Amino acid sequence: MIKLIYGQDTYRSKKKLSEILAEFLVSDPNKMNLEQIDGAEMAYGDFDRAISTMPFLAEKRLVIITNFLTKNKDSDLKSKIADRIGKISDQVDIIFFESGDPDKRVSLFKKLSADAENFAPLVGSDIDKFILENIKKSGMEIDFQAVRLLSSGLSADLNRLENELQKLILYAKSQGRKKIIEADVLELVEMDNNANVFHFVEALSGKNQKMAPQHLYNLIKIGEPEIKILSMIVYQYRNMIILKDFIESGEAVAGLASKAKMHPFVVQKTLPILKKYSLAQLIGVYSYLQKIDSEIKTGEIEPRIAIDMIVAKLAM
Numbered sequence: 001m002i003k004l005i006y007g008q009d010t011y012r013s014k015k016k017l018s019e020i021l022a023e024f025l026v027s028d029p030n031k032m033n034l035e036q037i038d039g040a041e042m043a044y045g046d047f048d049r050a051i052s053t054m055p056f057l058a059e060k061r062l063v064i065i066t067n068f069l070t071k072n073k074d075s076d077l078k079s080k081i082a083d084r085i086g087k088i089s090d091q092v093d094i095i096f097f098e099s100g101d102p103d104k105r106v107s108l109f110k111k112l113s114a115d116a117e118n119f120a121p122l123v124g125s126d127i128d129k130f131i132l133e134n135i136k137k138s139g140m141e142i143d144f145q146a147v148r149l150l151s152s153g154l155s156a157d158l159n160r161l162e163n164e165l166q167k168l169i170l171y172a173k174s175q176g177r178k179k180i181i182e183a184d185v186l187e188l189v190e191m192d193n194n195a196n197v198f199h200f201v202e203a204l205s206g207k208n209q210k211m212a213p214q215h216l217y218n219l220i221k222i223g224e225p226e227i228k229i230l231s232m233i234v235y236q237y238r239n240m241i242i243l244k245d246f247i248e249s250g251e252a253v254a255g256l257a258s259k260a261k262m263h264p265f266v267v268q269k270t271l272p273i274l275k276k277y278s279l280a281q282l283i284g285v286y287s288y289l290q291k292i293d294s295e296i297k298t299g300e301i302e303p304r305i306a307i308d309m310i311v312a313k314l315a316m
Contacts, residue, residue: 002085004112006069006098007119011158016117017064017097024062024093033061039068039096044077051088063094069102069109082108121156134162135180138169145182149231150189164189186235200229201236204314206273212315216307226303230296233310234289239266241282244274285314 033055055061135142200215257264295301
């Protein structure tokens with residue numbers, strides 16, 4: 001076996017390499033027939049010795065060469081190894097592992113491409129699937145809105161995403177819950193460009209006719225997903241309803257954060273905005289947002305058009 005594993009998604013490519021290694025070590029637990037080489041510093045002599053050594057008291061020997069195509073600058077060496085690839089004993093398995101995308105024009109890549117796996121970054125529904133699979137393994141559940149917010153609010157860095165999921169799982173368990181909700185994500189996860197989204201939502205709920213459209217324009221310009229923006233808007237108005245209801249019920253401002261189970265900073269930033277709304281108005285806005293969200297899910301309206309409509313209606 002001569003195999004190439006490469007791609008920008010090092011979370012999945014390393015997992016694949018670990019699976020192959022684990023399977024090999026079943027028959028060679030002492031690693032007597034395993035050799036790992038730093039391809040960035042590898043010379044031809046290192047390669048020749050590694051592939052010429054026969055397995056000791058075993059059927060196979062495994063050689064793992066890391067980042068040779070992407071980090072070794074010796075083009076002549078790559079050509080020599082390309083010429084040698086077809087002359088290696090069947091008793092020696094070789095894995096070329098690359099943390100990134102190698103130059104596909106190189107002759108060695110072309111020869112290795114016959115048995116190659118490219119781990120490109122996950123996008124769209126594949127990220128949703130990754131989230132759901134990880135949550136299911138933990139025995140927990142997660143709201144669809146929380147999944148959407150995570151997949152749209154974080155870059156496709158699965159290592160970071162896995163860490164954030166573990167944090168969310170532990171937090172939900174500490175609250176006595178088996179389900180992760182959207183509020184958990186907004187509370188605990190520092191999402192990409194999160195501060196910019198917060199300023200927009202603050203301007204929108206504060207009915208700032210000048211700044212709300214400007215903040216929205218800036219968010220769209222930098223590629224902020226509309227679904228994430230909508231999630232933040234819904235979250236803000238939900239918080240406003242909860243706080244307004246407590247206040248109208250005579251609850252003291254000093255204890256609002258504890259009663260509403262919100263971060264004190266969220267309560268502090270939201271209270272001044274509440275003066276612009278009655279409870280009935282907030283409930284009306286929330287119902288309107290739910291209707292828009294439903295129309296997006298069913299494909300009745302494009303997300304970008306929906307956000308423009310929300311700004312036009314709420315910032316007035």
